[in-house]
Amino acid sequence: MMSQQASSVRDHLNLVAKLADLKEDHYRILLTLSAVTELLIDKGLITRQELELKTAALDTELDDLIVASLHPMG
Known part of the structure; x- marks a missing residue:
């Protein structure tokens, strides 16, 4: 059976991994939004x-x- 301390460390590592995934998702969304914005401006739509x-x-x-x-x- 896993000790409480080991479980806490595992939970912490899982949280850090989820945060890293969210940061990557956030970066990709901002990159896409920036590209779409630049295209709209370049085409004279806004x-x-x-x-x-x-x-x-x-x-x-x-x-x-x-x-x-x-x-x-x-």
Whole structure:
């Protein structure tokens, strides 16, 4: 039977491995998003300014939703 300490070490290693996988997934998603964004700009379908404005608007909207969820009666 595995000791509690060995089990804890194994759990820690599993968590580290999962984190590494998430970082790789995150990198791939950001790389793909960057490529798509550059293609849209290169093809003239959007401008950098439009992208920046939309990003700022979505960021503000998300902030507002987070604040509202933290203070539902406020």
